[in-house]
Amino acid sequence: MSNVSPGAAELAALLARAADGDQFAFRDFYDRTSAKLFGIILRILPERGEAEDVLQEVFVTVWRKAAEFDATRASPVTWMATIARNRAIDRLRARGSRPSAPLDEAAEVRDDSPLADAIIDTASDAARIHDALAGLEPRHAAAIRSCYFEGLTYEALAAREGVPVGTLKSWVRRGLARMKSGLVDGTEFAR
DSSP states (O other): SSOOOOOHHHHHHHHHHHHHHTTHHHHHHHHHHHHHHHHHHHHHHHHHHHHHHHHHHHHHHHHHHHHGOOOTOOHHHHHHHHHHHHHHHHHEEETTOOSSSOOOGGGGGGOOOOOOHHHHHHHHHHHHHHHHHHTSSHHHHHHHIIIIIOOHHHHHHHHHSOOOOOHHHHHHHHHHHHHHHHHHHHHOOOO
16 A cells, blocks of 8 residues: 555545646546645634735746646655745735734644544545445445535436436445445445
């Protein structure tokens, strides 16, 4: 099993396609990462308009430098977060803004981001769920992904798949039962 999470691998693949000029891949990459980057920028530049400008600059830079991304050195999100942070700090410095509170008060600033152990647990749980989905019959796994990750209703998915709603519900119910039993008893799922 590789160290790269499924989400990071998908983002790296989109970034590689964007490096080859694939605008649709870049649009998908943008949709998946822009909210996180905007949050990073807003922490540094709380003025929304200015933060939006920096976000645009970051994505222009990512588009131009996508071929320089090296997945062996960092995840796509880490790489982009570094670019975003540096651009926001550059903008802050350019306008001559300095913190007005004493440095001693920095220890009292609240950080709502999850602790490292929580992030690791979440990543581990996500990997187990992806492994469990990979061990299911493909139609059952696809139905579960569509319902729970894409937010499709049973009715919409049944119409898309061309099956009765009851059949689709059975696929989801059987798939979830198999996943639950495998996750509870520690069964290893095939990749």
